Amino acid sequence: MITLFGRERETARLEGLVDGVHERGDALVVRGVPGIGKSALLAVAVARAEARGVTVAGASGVQSETHLPFAGLHQVLRPMLGAADQLPARQREALLGAFGMAEVSDPEPFLVALAVLNLLGDAAARRPLLIVVDDVQWLDRPTTEVLAFVARRVRSDPIVLLMGLRDGYPTGLDGSDVPELELTGLDPAAAEALLDAQAAELSVGIRWRVLSEAAGNPLALVELPLALEAGTVTAEAGILPLTARLEQAFAVRLADLPPPARALLLVAAANDGHDLADTLAGGAMVTGAEVSADALAPAVDAGLVELQEQALRFRHPLVRSAIYQRAGRTDRLAAHAALARVHGRDPDRRAWHRAAAIAHRDESVAAELEEVAARARQRGAIPVAVTALRRAAEVSEEPAAGAHRVLAAAELAFELGRGDQAAELLALAEPSVAGELPRARVVLLSEELGEGRNDGPAGIRRLITTAEAVAAAGDRELALNLVRTAAIRSWWSDPGWEQRSRVIALAERLAAGDDDPELLITLATAGAVERGADVIERLTKARDARLDGAMTRLLGVAASTVGAFDLVGDFLDPSIADLRAQGRLGLLTRALSTQVWRQIFCGDWAGALLVAEEAARLAGETGQRRRQASALAMRALLAGLRGDEARGLELAAEGERVLGTVAISSVAALFQHARGVIALCAGRHDDAFGHLWRLYEPGDAAHHATWRQWVISELAEAAVGAGRQETARRAVAELERVAALTPSPLLHLGLRHARAVLSDDEALYDVALRADLAAWPTARARLLLAHGMWLRRRRRIQEARVPLRAARDTFDVLGLLAWGEKARQELRAAGEASDLRVPPAAELLTSQELHIARLAAAGLSNRQIGQQLYLSHRTVSTHLYRAFPKLGITSRAQLRDALEGA
Structure with missing residues (x-):
């Protein structure tokens, strides 16, 4: 076994991953400070893979390449790109578009990621694959996000993904569930052994100092003895961080190099790549004379760089940074100016080097960078x-132009889900933003960033006033965005009908027609009660219309907002299929969140479990904390309904942690709804009533004018068990007035249930059960249970x-x-025993297995399943292989019967 000094355990772990790649895939982040040995450890894995016949691919981040889109990903995939033709068309176009090899308009990042996953999976199916990516902290962000996506999905493929990462740098891997191996300093015995192997003749004093200052860092144990003996690291350097001392140790070697070598090294350090020809061309421009690779010989002899065919590589990233930092500012500007000319045919590289080569503002450079942004x-x-x-x-010459660019950057950062970065950029832009429309964009972004801030009617009034001014100025799209935001704020916290009616009036003025989905979603969110009848009527007419996925998603959300969950599926099902195909995971997450509630209220509980888990997972991956928290609340409620109180409370607590300090009443209402149902199913009626009543209490963080309509049946049941019937009757009376204004199916369903439960009049049960409940099987079963309990308590046992x-x-x-067990308990009390429920085979499957099997x-x-669920087809095959024996079947043809009812 190949080992490193003091790294036997870590070496064994990496070699174990490589040896096990034939059975299962894995991913691992190797993290540590500079010089700690992560690159050497990754090299051990590469050697092991090559000895075992495993294909090796990889990349290494370069600090100057962080602004080049997908540069790191292209390094990884270059040997496999020939197989891109075998990918599905959308994925192939997205991947080639990301590399600038095809003309594609706004490819979805997650479609690129799925293409990468499938390309790697296909390569690994021929021969197991080890991917080693070092210095991830310097990869471009799009590459890092793709790697994080892949790392979460390689368990069923013969792929091992190892990523080396320097401590202290934020990356797209932060917060992911990819396991990490944290490298610390060598223990004293291993450190002494390494030092003695490298510098056995050190005096006692220097040996002690090296061991003390190196603190087990392998690179320091190798480099500090040379620097200390040569006197190039002074005693004062001991107070510097170890990284700085190592940089100094490397940098002092420059002093002994001839000027041409120093010039070439600076150009190489400033360059965004390893190409030797680029370095020589840039060096010639800096020195004013032709130079050859021979000029680098002293640097090679000094152990600073290595020449490999047509590539120049620094011995360690600290060498590159030491050379760049030690150079004077004028020399650095000259190096970048030379590289801008070297990369004249590459507009992105040229623009970045031009920007690094100036010490003043230059509008032409700013314009080039704006074009870089457009291409990216x-x-x-x-x-x-x-x-x-x-x-x-x-580098913009005009403050207004600079503010416009920062504002555009802030809007893009918000689109990415990076609220902190967007807020920082907005604060930079705001003082210099001029003009009515740019100021309106500031207002809109400020409101979107402050979604947890409850400004109440004042915030909504500001949005409406701004939207009216923007509409008058002729920017309909921006005005619609402002109106939509005002409507959403009205949904979160009711500002009163006067403000909401202004939102609706402006939306109707801007709408393309009465059936415009943008209008319907605004009517639903700003006027769920007052305009609910209009929305439901228009939605019913639109069920048979031919609409694209974007429009049907809006209509599905509108249906859910007015409580017409029986209509939601007609719109959301085709929309979700389109969003999956397009790779638009951000919007897909929102659509799935709405679909879960349709499944919950309409009785598809098995489907709700699957979709809620997927929504929570995708929300986490796309950085949508509010959606993730909502999905966790849904999962908590579902766990309670299945009788798993502990798991339900655990999920609710996790969701509240994810949401953090963001105060949105609609999300707080979800958590209280979930906790109320969990307590109700556990028979804790006082607790259930306390949680649910918060939705009805004005001023409470969980008070929500619409969501309270949908939990009235649960509140009534909790009230009966807790002896709080009079309080619940007041809530029913208040909602009766609401029900007179809207035909919301879920509201009227809940009120019929609540009236019956809170009354001694059996006729109310008859009224509730005679209603059309075909689309609401859960509501019907709960009514039957409540009626049976009412009859038993009146000793009408047979009935x-x-x-x-x-x-x-x-x-x-x-x-x-949980409710099934309650019905059994009531039957036992009525003198009738029930057989234990025999769970169907489908319930033995994991949620992922069940989703795939369906x-x-x-x-x-x-x-096709892999494309829908953003998994490799090999992963899909593995899940089916595990599912078949659990279902007691041997072929796909038997799946439909085995899953009946699941």
Whole structure:
């Protein structure tokens, strides 16, 4: 076994990953400070892979390349790009567009990531694959995000992904669930052994000092003895951080090099790549004379660089930074100016080097950087576009032009889900923003960034006033965005009908027609009660219309907002399919969140479990904390309904941690709804009433004018158990007035249930059960349970058994274990025993297995399923392989029958 000094355990772990790649994939981040040995450890894994016949691919981040879109990803995939033709068309176009090899308009980053996953999976199917990516902290952000996506999905492929990362640098891997190996200093015995192997003749004093200052850092144990013996690291250097002392140790070697070598090293350090020809061309421009690779011989002899065919590589990243930092400012500017000319045919590289070569403002450079941002955005590399726009602003000659560029960067950062960065950029832009429309963009972004800030009617009034001015100025799209934001704020916190009616009036003026989905979503969110009848009528007419996915998503959200969950699926199902195909995971997450509530209220509990888990996972990956928190609240409620109180409370607490200090009443209402249902299913009626009543209490953080309509049945049941019927009747009376204004199906359903539960009049149960409940099986089963309980308490035992049996059987089919057990308890009290529920085989599957099995039963191929769920087709195959024995089947043809009812 190949080992490093003091790294036997870490070496064994990496070699174990490589040896196990034939059975399963894995991903690992190797993290440490500079010089700690992570690159050497990764090299051990490479050697092991090559000895085992494993294909090796990889890349290494370079600090000067962080602004080049997908540069690191191109390094990794270069040997495999020939197989891109085998990818599905959308994925192939997105990937080639990201590399600038095809003309594509705004490729979705997650479609690029899925293409990479499939390309790697196909390569690994031929021969196991080790991917080693070092210095991840210096990769371009789009590459890092793709690697994070892939790392979460390689478990079922013969792929091991190892990523080396320097401590102290934020990357797209932060907060991911990719396991890490943290490298610390060598223990004293290993440090002494390494030092003695490198410098056995040190005096006792210097040996002690090296061991003390190196603190187990392998690079320091090798380099500090040379610097101390030569006197190039002074005693004062001991107070510097170790990284700075090592840089100094490398930099002092420059003094002994001839001027041509020093010039070439500076050009190489400033360059964004390893190409030797670029370094020689730039060096010739800096020195004013032709230079050859021979001029680098002294630097090679000094151990600063290595020449490999046509590439120049620094021995360690600290060598590069030491050379660059030690150079004078004038020399650095000259190096970048030379490189701008060297890269004259590459507009992106040229622009970045021009920007680094000036010490003054230059509008022509700013314009070039703005073009860089436009190209980056077109390739799906929005983080690069943000950086380019910010740098363009810094070199802009006119303050207004600079503010415009910073504002554009802030809007893109917000689009990425990076609220902190967007807020910082907005603060830079705001003082210099001039003009009505730019000021309106500031107002809009400020409101979007402050989604947890409750400005109440004042904030909504500001949005409406701004929207009216923008509409008068002729920018309909911006005005619509402002109106939509005002409507959403009205949904979160009711500012009163006067303000909401202004939102609606402006939306109607701007709408393309009465059936404009943008208008319907505004009517639904700003006037869910007052305009609910209009929305439901228009949605019913639109069910058979041919609309694109974007429009149907809006209509689905509108239906959910007015409580017409029986209509939601007609719109959301085709929209979700389109969003999956387009790789628009941000919007897909929102659509899935709405779909979960449709499934919950309409009785598809197995589907709700799957979709809620997917929504939570995708929300985390796309940085949508509010959506992630909402999805966790849904999962908490579902766990409670299945009788798992502990898991439900755990998920609720996790969701509240994810949300943090953001105060949005609609999300707070979800958590109280979930906690209320968990307590109700556990028989803790006082607790359940306390949680649910918060939705009705004005001034409470969880008070929500619309969501309270949807939990009235649960509140009534909790009130009966807690002896709080009079309080619940007041809530019912208040909602009766609301119900007179809107035909919201869910509201009227809940009120019929609540009236019956809170009354001694059996006729109210008859009224509730005679309603059309075909689309609401859970509501019907709960009514049957409540009616059976009412009959049993009045000693009408024989009559009670009929609805209780029907409720039990429905709950069993739906998988609602807590309510099913309640029905069994009531039947036992009525003198009738029930068989234990026999769970269907489908409940033995994990959520991922069940999701895949459902799609396979619908006739989708493994590749099609992979495209839907953002998994490799090999992962899909692995999940099906595990699912078949659990279901007791041997072929796909048997899936439909095995999953019946799941």
